Amino acid sequence: MKADAAEAIIGILEAAEEVALTSHVNPDGDSIGSLLGLSISLVALGKRVWAAIPGKGILPPQYRFMPGQDLLVPAASFPERCPVFVALDCGNIERLNSLRDKALRAERFINIDHHLDNTIFAQLNLVRPDTSSTSEIAFELLKEARVPLTADVAMSFYVGLMTDSGRFQHDNTNAATFRAASELVAAGGNPHRAAHEVYENQSLEYMRLIGRTLVRAEMVPNLELIHSYVSQQDLAETGAVMEETEDLIDILRMARGSRIAVLLKQLEDGQVRVSLRSADDVDIAWIARKHGGGGHQRAAGFTSPYDHETTLRIIEEEFRSN
């Protein structure tokens, strides 16, 4: 851990009486896990905490078992000028969505993240791309501050590690990830419950959506690229909600012969959210960056103003000309 940034952040959090914390818009398990784990800890230390998911503020259904979610408040209820504002798992400031301006107005603006392409947008930036997850960084931070780890906090961070490491299978998983996971489980994190709630407790509506998405999947053999899409009509007809589709891309990318997976999700406003995954040595982050998004070398995304067919054509062209 970058000692100076971590130390400075610990000092600020220890001194603070009020802290605002946020995940990124359309939050994943790591963003939520780090948000809830830190929020529970700060409340236990007697701080006034504002914790929110920016944008629509919806906690995805597969995370509704998580401790600390009663601490979540609407993003709009954040004070105009927060004494301390902590952005979690946000690679760039746009990920703060509706909370961007309040973050910039905060007296102290802190960025805790593990994305390689983090734009270092805050006053204090603790960015560790060598770490499995933001939850792992938050866990290390609390350890360094000698804050006691409760079972609820351990469970929150464990969910972050589990989801961002792809159940300890992605290439960001190393001995340090398992050491952190081991400590979290020893402190009360429950691996069986976490896996069951997040991965094996899907709605039948979402399972039907998975079916549709796989039925229409297509392979572009010369690019070793598999793609599919989800439309608003699919959501309406199956009854699934977009927030529960986080792992859909990981099902798509299992197909033999694919080294790149592209999932296009039509948003309510007609824009298309693009998720990209790749295998081995294929870097896909550059495409996401080029189109205003970001992410990791093998897991990235961006939002496209075009429909899914045009967006797919653009992506294929990028790979062909690269």
Ligand SMILES: [Mn+2]
């Ligand atoms: Mn993350």
